[in-house]
Amino acid sequence: MTAVQPIISVRNLTCGYDDTVVVEDVSFDIMPGEVFVILGGSGCGKSTLLKNMIGLYEPMAGQVLIDGRDLVAANGRERDAIIRRFGVMYQMGALFGSMSLLQNVMLPLEEFTDLPHEAMVMVARSKLAMVNLENSLYKLPAALSGGMKKRAAIARAMALDPTILFLDEPGAGLDPISSAELDELILSLSQALGITFVIVTHELASIYKTADRVIMLDKEVRTIVAQGDPRVLRDTSENIYVKRFFHRMPSQGSGSSQADCAAG
Numbered sequence: 001m002t003a004v005q006p007i008i009s010v011r012n013l014t015c016g017y018d019d020t021v022v023v024e025d026v027s028f029d030i031m032p033g034e035v036f037v038i039l040g041g042s043g044c045g046k047s048t049l050l051k052n053m054i055g056l057y058e059p060m061a062g063q064v065l066i067d068g069r070d071l072v073a074a075n076g077r078e079r080d081a082i083i084r085r086f087g088v089m090y091q092m093g094a095l096f097g098s099m100s101l102l103q104n105v106m107l108p109l110e111e112f113t114d115l116p117h118e119a120m121v122m123v124a125r126s127k128l129a130m131v132n133l134e135n136s137l138y139k140l141p142a143a144l145s146g147g148m149k150k151r152a153a154i155a156r157a158m159a160l161d162p163t164i165l166f167l168d169e170p171g172a173g174l175d176p177i178s179s180a181e182l183d184e185l186i187l188s189l190s191q192a193l194g195i196t197f198v199i200v201t202h203e204l205a206s207i208y209k210t211a212d213r214v215i216m217l218d219k220e221v222r223t224i225v226a227q228g229d230p231r232v233l234r235d236t237s238e239n240i241y242v243k244r245f246f247h248r249m250p251s252q253g254s255g256s257s258q259a260d261c262a263a264g
């Protein structure tokens with residue numbers, strides 16, 4: 001039997017801005033169908049890592065392999081083909097305010113496919129139905145709640161039938177109930193469609209509910225300080241970074257040093 005291969009392999013990736021390294025020499029694999037969470041405190045580089053994984057920025061060093069194909073080295077059509085497999089919802093991934101939800105979701109179809117207009121409408125309607133917005137097709141974003149806007153942004157990210165969905169802080173700005181509904185949606189899309197999710201968040205309730213596996217970054221050490229099942233990390237890890245994050249311990253007066261911090 002052939003072993004399942006990672007859908008994403010990050011290899012010795014170093015990334016940042018100009019001469020400033022934000023995340024240094026990280027390696028990890030993501031398996032098909034996983035809900036994989038990148039977590040850590042504010043400013044530790046979660047979004048920076050995600051943007052390098054989707055090819056928005058060029059890493060300082062290392063590789064991002066998507067189904068074994070090197071996104072960093074690819075160019076032209078090969079790179080486009082790799083990127084077409086992604087759907088992305090950015091942290092500030094605003095919908096276009098002057099367009100209805102249907103028009104917003106049709107945008108990627110208009111840009112990247114030759115489908116006839118009617119087919120695009122059908123696809124966009126089906127994506128909005130998947131996120132329970134079938135009754136809001138013609139509404140403008142301003143008429144929606146925060147949770148509905150996030151769901152519409154997910155529908156748009158799914159327009160081209162991605163195999164991997166990257167979500168940057170999907171619960172940001174949502175009340176706890178809307179955030180929990182979004183978690184349910186992520187789980188149902190993962191189970192129904194087998195989409196691989198890569199989610200950046202620091203919201204513990206969402207992490208426990210959705211994540212199969214996490215990596216945890218910390219800005220003091222600029223790298224992965226722990227990885228695994230978040231519930232196991234919470235309950236068993238002696239790693240000071242993990243304890244600080246999962247048990248909301250303040251960093252001052254912890255008495256720790258970097259040397260205390262074995263990853264995992």
Ligand SMILES: Nc1ncnc2c1ncn2[C@@H]1O[C@H](COP(=O)(O)OP(=O)(O)OP(=O)(O)O)[C@@H](O)[C@H]1O
Nearest residue numbers: 017022040041042043044045046047048049200202
């Ligand atoms: N475009 C940019 N140019 C220069 N520095 C940046 C840029 N974007 C982010 N940074 C810096 O990189 C570091 C990591 O930022 P990043 O947004 O990746 O962290 P994060 O973990 O996602 O934080 P948060 O949870 O607050 O969104 C921060 O010090 C930030 O100021």
